[in-house]
Amino acid sequence: MTGNRESASPGASVEVSGLRVDIDGTTVLDAVGLTAAPGRVTALVGPNGSGKSTLLRAVYRACKPAAGVALIDGHDVWRSSAKEMARIRAVVTQHHGAAADFTVGEIVAMGRSPHKKYLEPDSHYDREVVLAAMHRVGVDGFADRPFAGLSGGERQRVLLARALAQQAPVILLDEPTNHLDVHAQLALLQLLRELDATIVLAIHDIGQALAYADHVVVLAAGRVAAAGDPVTTLTPELLLEVFGVRAQILTNPLTGRPNVVLGLPEEVDSRPVDTAR
DSSP states (O other): OOOOOSSOOSOOOEEEEEEEEEETTEEEEEEEEEEEOTTOEEEEEOSTTSSHHHHHHHHTTSSOOSEEEEEETTEETTTSOHHHHHHHEEEEOSSOOSOTTSBHHHHHHGGGGGGSOTTOOOOHHHHHHHHHHHHHHTOGGGTTSBGGGSOHHHHHHHHHHHHHHHTOSEEEEESTTTTOOHHHHHHHHHHHHHSSSEEEEEOSOHHHHHHHOSEEEEEETTEEEEEEOHHHHSOHHHHHHHHOOEEEEEEOTTTSSEEEEEEOTTOOOOSOOOTTO
16 A cells, blocks of 8 residues: 555665754754665655755755764764765755756756766766766756756756766655656655665655655654654654644555545535536
């Protein structure tokens, strides 16, 4: 029912222990631990402000923790060089910080930088990797378009292509389905499951976490509330406690994957249902 893959894909482990992050004198994460197995999809879920994005930022060296350790493939991310980390982990954030003057093809080609010397030109292999990454996420027709002229969803796909071109064994994604329409969301999540990489993503949609993740970590108020298999972890009792919603876990009749029906604790719709619509 969980939809777990039968065997693990290549990838590298991500291990976090005792992580504490303080921002402006406030503890945002406290004693947080996380284990993401190689080749699996690990979803971070939790209410707004629970610390999902901060946890990812601490793992990809954007927010230095006050205590604890984060390891990728056994390497301490804060004791390793930026280039060393770039070879083993790629990042897709919510904020599109790429320079406006670059084309889509140039943005995706930046993913090859960790594997090259300074000012080293692109090789035939580099160009093949870039083209394959763009094709896989459906932006190969955008190569000469300016990145700044794309929609939010198109930019998100381009940044995923850049991550794929990086060929890192770990990909960290912060709300990757933001700005995408429903078809693009499902296609992206299915693609992530098919990649030969370890995936760690923060995601709001509980149903998508249930359907596409192999492992979930539930954050609440900066601490880990629960972690484990999605179906056995995201129980109605936990969802009520952490998110304040009623829930029923069902099987999606279209896909056979688990899904969730949510409602407010006191919500009752007494309006008659018009079955003719």
